[in-house]
Amino acid sequence: MTSLGEPNLTAIGFFIGFIALSLGITVWAARKTRTTDQFYAAGRSVTAFQNGLALAGDYMSAASFLGIAGLVAVSGFDGLIYSVGWLVGWPIVMFLIAEPLRNLGRYTFADVLATRLRATPIRIAASIGALAVITFYLIAQMVGAGNLIRLLFGLQYELAIVIVGVVMLAYVLFGGMIATTWVQIVKAVMLLGGATLMAVLVLSRFGMNPLALFAEAQARYGDSVLSPGRLVTDPIDAMSLGLALMLGTAGLPHILMRFYTVPDARTARTSVGYATAFIGFFYLLTFILGFGAMVIIGREAITAVDAGGNMAAPLLAEGIGGTPFLGFIAAVAFATILAVVAGLTLSGAATLSHDLWVNVVRGAHADEREQLVVARVATVVLAGLSILLGITFKGQNVAYMVGLAFAIAASANFPALVLSIFWRRLTTAGAQTSMLVGTVSTIVLIYLSPTIQIDVLKHADAWFPLRNPGIVTIPLSFATAIAVSLLRPAPAEARRFVELERQLHLGVD
Amino acid sequence: MPTHSTLEAVSAARWRIALTLTIAMMVAYFGFILLVAFNKPLLGTAIAPGLSLGILLGALVIVVAWVLTWIYIRWANAHYDTSVDGLR
Numbered sequence: 001m002t003s004l005g006e007p008n009l010t011a012i013g014f015f016i017g018f019i020a021l022s023l024g025i026t027v028w029a030a031r032k033t034r035t036t037d038q039f040y041a042a043g044r045s046v047t048a049f050q051n052g053l054a055l056a057g058d059y060m061s062a063a064s065f066l067g068i069a070g071l072v073a074v075s076g077f078d079g080l081i082y083s084v085g086w087l088v089g090w091p092i093v094m095f096l097i098a099e100p101l102r103n104l105g106r107y108t109f110a111d112v113l114a115t116r117l118r119a120t121p122i123r124i125a126a127s128i129g130a131l132a133v134i135t136f137y138l139i140a141q142m143v144g145a146g147n148l149i150r151l152l153f154g155l156q157y158e159l160a161i162v163i164v165g166v167v168m169l170a171y172v173l174f175g176g177m178i179a180t181t182w183v184q185i186v187k188a189v190m191l192l193g194g195a196t197l198m199a200v201l202v203l204s205r206f207g208m209n210p211l212a213l214f215a216e217a218q219a220r221y222g223d224s225v226l227s228p229g230r231l232v233t234d235p236i237d238a239m240s241l242g243l244a245l246m247l248g249t250a251g252l253p254h255i256l257m258r259f260y261t262v263p264d265a266r267t268a269r270t271s272v273g274y275a276t277a278f279i280g281f282f283y284l285l286t287f288i289l290g291f292g293a294m295v296i297i298g299r300e301a302i303t304a305v306d307a308g309g310n311m312a313a314p315l316l317a318e319g320i321g322g323t324p325f326l327g328f329i330a331a332v333a334f335a336t337i338l339a340v341v342a343g344l345t346l347s348g349a350a351t352l353s354h355d356l357w358v359n360v361v362r363g364a365h366a367d368e369r370e371q372l373v374v375a376r377v378a379t380v381v382l383a384g385l386s387i388l389l390g391i392t393f394k395g396q397n398v399a400y401m402v403g404l405a406f407a408i409a410a411s412a413n414f415p416a417l418v419l420s421i422f423w424r425r426l427t428t429a430g431a432q433t434s435m436l437v438g439t440v441s442t443i444v445l446i447y448l449s450p451t452i453q454i455d456v457l458k459h460a461d462a463w464f465p466l467r468n469p470g471i472v473t474i475p476l477s478f479a480t481a482i483a484v485s486l487l488r489p490a491p492a493e494a495r496r497f498v499e500l501e502r503q504l505h506l507g508v509d
Numbered sequence: 510m511p512t513h514s515t516l517e518a519v520s521a522a523r524w525r526i527a528l529t530l531t532i533a534m535m536v537a538y539f540g541f542i543l544l545v546a547f548n549k550p551l552l553g554t555a556i557a558p559g560l561s562l563g564i565l566l567g568a569l570v571i572v573v574a575w576v577l578t579w580i581y582i583r584w585a586n587a588h589y590d591t592s593v594d595g596l597r
Contacts, residue, residue, distance in 0.1 A: 095527040215559030226561035227553025235546030
């Protein structure tokens with residue numbers, strides 16, 4: 001029997017401890033948050049190791065912790081396909097994006113595009129892509145938070161949503177990027193520490209040998225748990241999902257924003273190295289946790305609590321460490337959601353205030369005080385919006401929205417960003433249409449796909465055959481940018497590429 | 510003021526390395542996905558008790574990601590940073 005869902009003293013204790021610590025950090029950070037550089041970019045004083053942890057914290061959401069461990073527990077090998085897919089975007093971020101971004105921009109990825117393209121149209125188009133990614137990601141996180149907290153603590157859904165919204169508002173509003181970064185670091189350490197401890201406890205029952213654990217799973221549930229099953233039936237769909245995961249990572253606004261918090265390009269590079277190490281280690285642990293839950297708790301017991309298997313990790317914690325360990329893991333999961341939502345909100349606020357208000361509405365003529373006021377108003381609006389969205393989508397299947405966010409990031413943000421860095425002849429019109437086509441085509445094709453038509457709307461069939469549109473929308477977005485740029489060349493913009501190239505390698509100093 | 514050709518040389522070397530490593534990562538990952546899609550029995554082959562080829566290759570893709578990022582950091586710290594400093 002499990003005590004999951006009942007008020008758990010250790011969970012509440014750890015949870016209150018985390019809230020107290022994170023609000024303490026916020027009070028400390030608030031005193032250091034006086035300028036826009038501090039609010040958006042933590043004064044550019046974050047070290048490589050700290051930023052590596054913060055990047056990992058931003059990226060390792062509750063979905064990857066609970067979802068992938070659950071998927072492995074229920075489907076075995078098939079779940080591992082996701083573990084691997086979530087990591088492979090990080091090397092791409094390092095090779096193509098991190099250093100140019102740091103040298104070319106100030107607060108948002110649209111800064112990079114605005115370096116040599118016309119600022120107003122390009123920032124509007126980039127904001128649409130960024131806000132679409134942030135909104136879908138926020139919905140998935142908020143609905144996940146409500147369900148998770150109800151399952152873990154027995155709290156009412158709406159109350160859970162409001163708590164998450166208000167606490168994360170406090171971090172971002174008062175502590176800006178400094179508080180958000182440190183909350184992210186604390187959370188990443190808790191998550192990596194908790195997952196490592198759990199994996200060690202699991203392996204201690206199998207002579208510290210992962211193969212003995214896998215062999216036990218195989219003996220219990222058959223050879224199929226160690227080989228590919230039903231998850232990948234359509235190779236094109238599998239490639240499509242893989243492309244979106246890989247290139248989408250390099251187009252997530254809240255991840256890209258972190259490269260502005262470090263002092264220089266070299267630190268940005270090193271920080272991705274740390275992030276890749278932490279995230280890869282974490283996904284290797286999900287192998288152990290998933291198979292551990294399968295063997296120690298049993299598939300039937302896991303799916304009895306939650307059909308999708310999402311409670312595999314908490315159940316495993318209870319099975320090997322009793323109620324106190326369950327409490328700790330539950331608090332870690334809650335902290336994870338809070339931190340990710342805070343990161344998303346801050347990047348959304350930067351888009352609304354820095355890109356749209358300061359640079360489009362005010363034509364880059366806004367003083368420091370006005371910029372901070374607008375950034376904080378945007379933060380409050382986004383926090384209210386995320387509470388509202390969380391409550392609106394209650395009880396709905398929103399699992400596809402994380403995939404949708406990655407697909408938009410890969411189709412709208414990534415192509416324009418890469419071409420503006422690499423391709424001399426990219427024009428404002430080319431980048432602009434590419435971002436709009438990327439955003440709209442992804443949303444339309446997801447709507448027409450089996451994901452929405454069959455799973456959500458319960459129709460018999462779908463107009464578009466693929467569940468993941470990336471393999472169509474990513475090339476489409478690249479092709480649009482190239483075609484429009486070649487049809488109407490902009491020689492002045494091409495000439496500014498020389499200056500961009502210099503700044504890309506040498507920085508602004 | 511650096512001469513234009515030197516900046517171009519540094520830039521070309523940097524992108525040559527970056528693109529090579531990007532392609533290597535894509536080959537490793539999409540190779541894995543294509544094997545999962547087209548040759549399921551092969552990946553189900555047991556190569557040790559409790560270890561299938563699929564699990565080994567999955568873990569190896571993560572290791573490849575680590576190794577490639579490490580190669581890039583080593584190269585950039587040793588060569589790229591020096592050439593960029595030379596341009597200042």
